[in-house]
Amino acid sequence: xxxxxRERQLEQLRREISADELRTVLxxxxxxxxxxxxxxxALKESxxxxxxxxxxxxxxxxxxxxxxxxxxxxxxxxxxxxxSIEELADYLFKLACDEKMVFVLDEYPYLRENVKGLDxxxxxxxxxxxxxxxxxxxxxxxxxxxxxxxxxxxxxxxxRVDLSxxxxxxxxxxxxxxxxxxxxxxxxxxxxxxxxxxxYNRLIDDKKTVKENVIELIASEGSRLENEVSxxxxxxxxxxxxxxxxxxxxxxxxxxxxxxxxxxxVSSGPTLADVLDKLIKMEVVEKRAPINDENNKKKTGYYICxxxxxxxxxxxxxxxxxxxxxxxxxxxxxxxxKDFEEQYVPHKFEEICRQYLIRQNKLGKIDPVIEKIGKYxxxxxxxxTNGEFDVxxxxxxxxxxxxxKFRNRKxxxxxxxxxxxxxxxxxxxxxxxxxxxxxxxxxxxxxxIRYIDIKExxx
Numbered sequence: 001x002x003x004x005x006r007e008r009q010l011e012q013l014r015r016e017i018s019a020d021e022l023r024t025v026l027x028x029x030x031x032x033x034x035x036x037x038x039x040x041x042a043l044k045e046s047x048x049x050x051x052x053x054x055x056x057x058x059x060x061x062x063x064x065x066x067x068x069x070x071x072x073x074x075x076x077x078x079x080x081x082x083x084s085i086e087e088l089a090d091y092l093f094k095l096a097c098d099e100k101m102v103f104v105l106d107e108y109p110y111l112r113e114n115v116k117g118l119d120x121x122x123x124x125x126x127x128x129x130x131x132x133x134x135x136x137x138x139x140x141x142x143x144x145x146x147x148x149x150x151x152x153x154x155x156x157x158x159x160r161v162d163l164s165x166x167x168x169x170x171x172x173x174x175x176x177x178x179x180x181x182x183x184x185x186x187x188x189x190x191x192x193x194x195x196x197x198x199x200y201n202r203l204i205d206d207k208k209t210v211k212e213n214v215i216e217l218i219a220s221e222g223s224r225l226e227n228e229v230s231x232x233x234x235x236x237x238x239x240x241x242x243x244x245x246x247x248x249x250x251x252x253x254x255x256x257x258x259x260x261x262x263x264x265x266v267s268s269g270p271t272l273a274d275v276l277d278k279l280i281k282m283e284v285v286e287k288r289a290p291i292n293d294e295n296n297k298k299k300t301g302y303y304i305c306x307x308x309x310x311x312x313x314x315x316x317x318x319x320x321x322x323x324x325x326x327x328x329x330x331x332x333x334x335x336x337x338k339d340f341e342e343q344y345v346p347h348k349f350e351e352i353c354r355q356y357l358i359r360q361n362k363l364g365k366i367d368p369v370i371e372k373i374g375k376y377x378x379x380x381x382x383x384x385t386n387g388e389f390d391v392x393x394x395x396x397x398x399x400x401x402x403x404x405k406f407r408n409r410k411x412x413x414x415x416x417x418x419x420x421x422x423x424x425x426x427x428x429x430x431x432x433x434x435x436x437x438x439x440x441x442x443x444x445x446x447x448x449i450r451y452i453d454i455k456e457x458x459x
Contacts, residue, residue, distance in 0.1 A: 001202060003041045005174030006034070009165055013042035016163050017102055017136050022093075022129055024160050025138040028147030029167030030283050031232055032199035035140045036106055038167065043102060048136075049074070050102035051092065055111035063111055064088055085111065086121045093125050096135035104138045109146045123156035143236075145281055168283070169196030169306070172352045173359060176458060181206035184454045185438055188406070189340075192348035193218070195307030200225065211332060218308070218316060219336060220328035229312040236282055242266050242275045244317070247304065250285065251313035255301035276302055284309050290377035291394055299377050307348065314344065346406040350390050353404050353436045356457045357393065368395040376401075378426040389428065397431055404436045411435055411451075413443035420449075 016023045027035050036054075043050045051074055053067045067088055068080040082088040092103050105111060112118045122137075129135070141147040150157045151164060175194075176187045178201035189210045194200040194217075203224060204213055218225045230240075237243045245264035254263045257272070266272045279285035284306040290299055304310040316323065319335045326334070354373060361370045376392035376399070391402035403419050405411055420433050434450045435441070441451045 003037065004177040004198070005170050006038055006041075009038055009167065010042055010045075012163055012165065013039065014045065016138075017042060017046045017048055019136065020100065020134055022096075022126065022133045023136045023162045024126055024157075025136065026147065026150060026161045026164040027138065027140045027167060028144055028165075029142070030144065031142045031235075032197045033167050033169060034198040035142070035167050037198065039104055039106075039138060039140065043104075046102070048100055048102050050104065052102075052104040052106065054106040055108060057110045058114070060085055060111075060115045063114070085115050085118065086125075089121070089125055090128075093129040093133050093135055093137075096133045097129070100134045100136075102136045102138065104140065106140045108139045108141045109143045112146070119150065120156040123160055126157075126160045144283065170198065170201075171196060171355045171359060173355070173458065175201055178202060179204045179206035182210075184458050185406075186210050187458065188349055188352060188438075188454070189345050191352065192307060192345050193311045197306075197308065200228075200308060211337075214336070215328045215332055218312065219323070219332055221324050225308065226316070229309050229317075237278060239275075242271060243279065244313075246272065246275050246279065246285075247309065247313040248317070250302060250304050251310055251318075255303055256298075257300070257302070260302065288374060290388060291372040291374040291392060293377050296377075301375075311344075315340070346404075349406040349436070349438070350404045352457065353402065353452075354391055356452075357391075357402075368397055370395055376428060378428055385426075387426075389423070389426075392428075399428060399430045400432045400434060401428065401430045402434045402436065406438045408439060410440045410442045411437045412441075416443055416449060 013025070016025050027039065029035055040052070043052070051067075051071055053070055056063055056066065061083055064082055064085055067085075068082055071088070071092070072079045080088070080091070082091065089103075092101070095101065096103075115121070126137070139147075139150070149155060151161060152158060172188075172191045175191055175196045176182075178198070179187065179190060182190065186209075190204060190213065193214055194204065200217075203217055208216075215223070217223055218228075220226070233243055234240055245266050246260060249260045249263040252263070254260050257276075260266075260276075261269060261272050264272070266275065276285060276287075280287060284304065286303055286305040288301050288303060289296065293299055304313070315336045319331070322335065323331050357366070357370065357373060360366050370393045372394040374392065376389040377386070378389070379386040389401060391404060393400045393402070401423050416433075416435060419435075423430060423433070432448055432450065434452060436452050436454070438454050440453055445451055
């Protein structure tokens with residue numbers, strides 16, 4: 001299958017692999033985000049001799065024997081008789097003194113659990129062969145907390161890592177490359193469900209409708225991803241009940257800490273804080289504050305940032321019993337269809353538009369450059385109203401307001417004027433207003449008002 005995206009990370013790996021000296025690379029990120037495929041693609045392009053080993057949750061001896069078999073096969077020699085990882089790794093580091101090689105330990109935390117002092121062992125080998133070996137040593141892992149700890153000052157590997165990559169989900173644009181045959185609005189819908197996880201998006205069939213893909217992959221009994229979210233959470237969290245409670249509250253739109261606590265059955269504030277902290281570290285929930293009041297805890301919100309998790313808790317987890325006894329199309333039409341089209345996708349379209357702005361900003365296509373992007377909190381004591389605008393940017397000239405419409409009809413001049421008037425009445429002083437539309441516009445641009453059509457997002 002064709003490899004999509006990750007150009008910046010591939011270029012970083014190319015440099016490390018081509019270096020004619022010992023290099024150590026650390027790559028981490030949540031499950032299914034594409035760490036292994038990224039490294040395999042870089043190795044494929046490089047043509048450098050490589051030893052790739054996926055660590056197992058077995059004893060040190062068993063892992064060593066398995067690695068010996070891989071090494072013997074790659075080098076075309078009788079099976080090596082090493083019984084410890086330290087001896088075998090030393091052999092590999094030494095071997096690379098004469099020939100450029102790559103050594104990959106995938107799911108490093110599994111090996112770390114069963115080899116006492118593994119970090120110290122690797123630190124000693126890196127120091128020992130720093131001036132003589134040409135090895136590129138790559139460590140991968142899905143347990144983000146464990147992998148990040150390898151970079152701490154207290155860890156033996158501190159200062160030995162030449163490149164660390166925190167691999168995030170792909171953005172909406174890179175993800176769309178997995179289903180090029182779909183219309184732009186369907187790309188928005190598919191991303192809204194499956195997010196930027198490559199593993200999920202490889203399963204998308206762009207010759208089928210959005211509904212057919214959703215039913216076949218998650219919204220039917222026995223579907224490929226039916227248990228994906230629950231399995232992922234169970235593997236990472238010991239008290240899954242509390243996590244489920246928090247996810248349910250978040251999926252219903254309760255984002256403030258006090259609201260989450262009151263709407264869920266989590267026993268206490270400290271317990272909720274612990275759960276939220278864990279979910280944030282797992283990169284399935286994010287904490288956002290308005291760009292005009294970033295230090296105000298009362299205005300800070302928590303949001304599910306993993307699309308499959310959000311879709312699962314909004315539509316599948318809640319109606320699991322019904323799904324198991326209903327025909328899939330009937331279930332979809334009764335519990336998903338209307339809310340998905342009218343509420344869920346329009347909200348996710350806002351996130352896609354934010355990503356578009358960030359993407360254009362990084363490419364140097366926005367002038368003046370955006371310095372902040374996010375929600376904007378307004379408070380109007382005169383009219384006793386307050387609230388948030390979902391997409392606002394700040395640059396050296398001031399604020400720009402963005403209105404995002406995922407509707408089947410074109411945006412008219414009357415709608416534009418009404419939105420601008422509402423913004424001005426809150427006291428938000430903008431020098432420009434930008435409108436995103438699914439179906440286009442029935443009005444002209446000006447210096448103050450700009451329009452972006454959905455097709456522009458995918459060019």
